[in-house]
Amino acid sequence: MQFTINGKSVQADADAAMPLLWVLRDLLDLTGTKFGCGIGACGACTVLVDGRAVRSCVMMARDAAGRDIRTIEGVAGDTLHVLQQAWIDRQVPQCGYCQSGMLMAAAGLLAQTASPSDAQIDAAMTNICRCGTYQRVREAIKLAARSGRRSP
Amino acid sequence: MKRRAFLLGALGASGALIVGWSFLPPRSRMGDRGTLPPLDGAVSLNGWLRIEPDGAVVVAMPRSEMGQGVYTGLAMLAAEELDVPLARVRIEQAPIDSIYGNVAMLVMSLPFHPDDAKTTEARASAWFVAKVARELGLQVTGGSSSLRDAWQPMRRAGAAARAMLLEAAARIWRVPAGECSMVEGDVRHAGGRRLQLGDLVGALREVPLPSEVRLKDPKRFRLIGTPAARLDVPDKVTGRARFGIDVRLPGMLYAALLPCPTLGGTLLGFDGDAALAQPGVVRVSALAAAAGCAPAVAVVANSWWRASQALAAVRADWDPGPHAHFDSARLLAEMRAALQNGGGFTYYKRGRGEAALLDAVQVYGADYGAPYLAHATMEPMNCTAQFERGRLRIWAPTQVPSILRDVAARAAGLDTARVEVNVTLLGGGFGRRLETDFVPQAVWLARDVSPAPVQVIWTREQDMTHDFYRPAAVARLRAGLDGKRMPFSWVTRSVSDAIVPQYVSRAYPALAVDMPDRTTVEGLFDQSYEFAHRQCTHLVLKSPVPVGFWRSVGHSHNAFFTESFIDELAHNANSDPYDFRRLLLARHTRYRTLLEYAAVKAGWGRVPNGRAQGIALHECFGTIVAQVAEVSVARGAIRVHRVVCAVDCGTVVNPELVAQQIESAVVFGLSAALYGEISLRNGAVEQRNFPQYPVLGMAEAPVVETYLLPNGGTPGGIGEVGTPPVAPAVANAVFRLTGQRLRSLPLRLES
Numbered sequence: 012m013q014f015t016i017n018g019k020s021v022q023a024d025a026d027a028a029m030p031l032l033w034v035l036r037d038l039l040d041l042t043g044t045k046f047g048c049g050i051g052a053c054g055a056c057t058v059l060v061d062g063r064a065v066r067s068c069v070m071m072a073r074d075a076a077g078r079d080i081r082t083i084e085g086v087a088g089d090t091l092h093v094l095q096q097a098w099i100d101r102q103v104p105q106c107g108y109c110q111s112g113m114l115m116a117a118a119g120l121l122a123q124t125a126s127p128s129d130a131q132i133d134a135a136m137t138n139i140c141r142c143g144t145y146q147r148v149r150e151a152i153k154l155a156a157r158s159g160r161r162s163p
Numbered sequence: 164m165k166r167r168a169f170l171l172g173a174l175g176a177s178g179a180l181i182v183g184w185s186f187l188p189p190r191s192r193m194g195d196r197g198t199l200p201p202l203d204g205a206v207s208l209n210g211w212l213r214i215e216p217d218g219a220v221v222v223a224m225p226r227s228e229m230g231q232g233v234y235t236g237l238a239m240l241a242a243e244e245l246d247v248p249l250a251r252v253r254i255e256q257a258p259i260d261s262i263y264g265n266v267a268m269l270v271m272s273l274p275f276h277p278d279d280a281k282t283t284e285a286r287a288s289a290w291f292v293a294k295v296a297r298e299l300g301l302q303v304t305g306g307s308s309s310l311r312d313a314w315q316p317m318r319r320a321g322a323a324a325r326a327m328l329l330e331a332a333a334r335i336w337r338v339p340a341g342e343c344s345m346v347e348g349d350v351r352h353a354g355g356r357r358l359q360l361g362d363l364v365g366a367l368r369e370v371p372l373p374s375e376v377r378l379k380d381p382k383r384f385r386l387i388g389t390p391a392a393r394l395d396v397p398d399k400v401t402g403r404a405r406f407g408i409d410v411r412l413p414g415m416l417y418a419a420l421l422p423c424p425t426l427g428g429t430l431l432g433f434d435g436d437a438a439l440a441q442p443g444v445v446r447v448s449a450l451a452a453a454a455g456c457a458p459a460v461a462v463v464a465n466s467w468w469r470a471s472q473a474l475a476a477v478r479a480d481w482d483p484g485p486h487a488h489f490d491s492a493r494l495l496a497e498m499r500a501a502l503q504n505g506g507g508f509t510y511y512k513r514g515r516g517e518a519a520l521l522d523a524v525q526v527y528g529a530d531y532g533a534p535y536l537a538h539a540t541m542e543p544m545n546c547t548a549q550f551e552r553g554r555l556r557i558w559a560p561t562q563v564p565s566i567l568r569d570v571a572a573r574a575a576g577l578d579t580a581r582v583e584v585n586v587t588l589l590g591g592g593f594g595r596r597l598e599t600d601f602v603p604q605a606v607w608l609a610r611d612v613s614p615a616p617v618q619v620i621w622t623r624e625q626d627m628t629h630d631f632y633r634p635a636a637v638a639r640l641r642a643g644l645d646g647k648r649m650p651f652s653w654v655t656r657s658v659s660d661a662i663v664p665q666y667v668s669r670a671y672p673a674l675a676v677d678m679p680d681r682t683t684v685e686g687l688f689d690q691s692y693e694f695a696h697r698q699c700t701h702l703v704l705k706s707p708v709p710v711g712f713w714r715s716v717g718h719s720h721n722a723f724f725t726e727s728f729i730d731e732l733a734h735n736a737n738s739d740p741y742d743f744r745r746l747l748l749a750r751h752t753r754y755r756t757l758l759e760y761a762a763v764k765a766g767w768g769r770v771p772n773g774r775a776q777g778i779a780l781h782e783c784f785g786t787i788v789a790q791v792a793e794v795s796v797a798r799g800a801i802r803v804h805r806v807v808c809a810v811d812c813g814t815v816v817n818p819e820l821v822a823q824q825i826e827s828a829v830v831f832g833l834s835a836a837l838y839g840e841i842s843l844r845n846g847a848v849e850q851r852n853f854p855q856y857p858v859l860g861m862a863e864a865p866v867v868e869t870y871l872l873p874n875g876g877t878p879g880g881i882g883e884v885g886t887p888p889v890a891p892a893v894a895n896a897v898f899r900l901t902g903q904r905l906r907s908l909p910l911r912l913e914s
Contacts, residue, residue, distance in 0.1 A: 026442070029466075029468050037417065045590070050852055103400075104396050107590075108590030136861045137860060141858065146867060
């Protein structure tokens, strides 16, 4: 099956019903995207598909094939993405396991809403973090939104 | 049981050690050059530090990074004494050696009240346990003890290494070492010459370990006390960070499990033929129960998803076992009934204890309860193993590498010297990864598919239904009041299962002993309110439910009982709960000051309309925390807006790490306080995934403010201390707001 991941076309021996999460992790060794719950409830597996945040544990390979998939490994260019930098500036991660998904969910949010309100952040960021980094995630999204405006 | 027997029991395996040994000086934790493996071109200076040819300083890391910031905190101790920039430090997992054993954790687990810490009995016990701990060498990350434990040995290693760096440069320059100093991570001679650390590697080989080590005066600290950025963060925002589940090895296979659905059940037989015929599947194996895990059938395949799909084709025949009708609601009723009975172990008695209740003008009492809780780490349990040429290699997110090695060796029938343990980053620990139940599974499957490595991954459902739960507990608290309704006696009676005997029987079945477990009563007997008479008794009620250490352990529920009850006493005395606590801490200035600090920062008594404040104070792991929660209730739901935390944790190594841990612990404690409940029916856990076991999300998370009141001395624990006070602070606010005194967790309002 053919996938477009982080701007590159790749081939993977995926079964049609295999969730995108396991295509990424087990077939393509892109382990930055995490397994958390398997039912789309926790958001650890969030990636961007055609620019929108998607929970890859509940998206089948056949539905992902041919679409533009971006994972945590592919969000940085020559320099870190503004969100990644904001995550460092605000020292967001603790254990860090959920943070790939958090960052991708935030990237999906900022792609839709350049300067989200608290309510918009609450609505978009439904990922679970057991280290309780929510407060810093919120601050980092706002910081990234501000610096994103300064340097588009 | 007598107290002395209790103390001896607390020493566990070490009880057999003999008197003559106790006259020898305690084993040194410096280690020598042989402790750290000598790699090409590098030079080890002691058991903790190595200098690389590129000038990097490698710190041997004996603790596990599970989010608490231990990589950064411990590295700061070494960098401070070495006088090198933190950026120069690289973290490498320490080998397994007794110098890395956690001494502070065992000392802190002694059953003494903080008021008694300076007594001869307490000091002698602490000295003895510390000496034993140095022999045991348990490499454990737990009990909020990492910085406290490393405080001396890591700084001593750094100071010794610094002296060696100066000596090496002095020998190169043929000048006295006294003329050399560390500047920006280089060695400089008074004349202006400089050498980089990489230039010293050759000379360092000839420099002996110093016989004496002098530590910096804390007044000269340049790094300790600063909000240095975490070393692990850059990799955690790019997806490069490797957790246990991210281990990738050539030819690696994946295993998915079908565990026995009921507690204590057994596998009678299985048919794996249909599963074996599925794509990618290479093996179907039966796995026995060991180290606390349930028996299971495993499917091994070339991707985890294929393995998990093939499980549906496995036909397993289970004997549900003796607990097939076990029901936790019935157990809780039994526990509440047991509050009426006598018996149990009295952990603490001062003055006339319970008898002093007879002198009371009024005896005020209330019963409290708390449910089982799951850990629900974001990274589900997993373990990777490879059997090759009689050697076993393990990769695991674990809090206990040395115990894990013993468990793996036992499962494999190998000598521990043939077992290599690689500790990965942990996607959350919270005490769950003190267990080693997932290890024998990986070991046996690795033997089945040897020499291919195999990675066992549990589903979320397995993780949640096969946890080692925070014990359910109930307690009856009573206070004897004088004519002014002030309490002068404190009597608690609690009932729950005990963790420590269960844990020991899982990890080291041969050492299993039934002993009093301090964790059952911590938070009930060890707080500093001033009562002339005190008695704290606990009755262990065993059940088939596996129980384990959960962030802040016994404090997690006992603080709720204690601090809610104090609030009840304040209300009964028509007193403000903040003023009331200050009256009970008249001689405990440190506690009173902290409480006052929290009240000032929170603006105690000034709160927006529709909200109320609740206050709580709790000490555990050598740290005191005071919290004020600001709460509202809308449509029957409790909403926590703001939690102000004042923290006294002795010396603050990194205020940013402390703030992170407090924020984290508050959210963790709030998830439990508002939602957390594990129940069992027909011998199985009912909650299977996050929808049935909700945790706090972004929209419900309060603003957490952390204020530090540094007090010098050894750092107190920080990873767990923010959790215990939050449930009572919220419950106390709910009482002010609604008049409902909620005495059971999770907090549920009557409509």
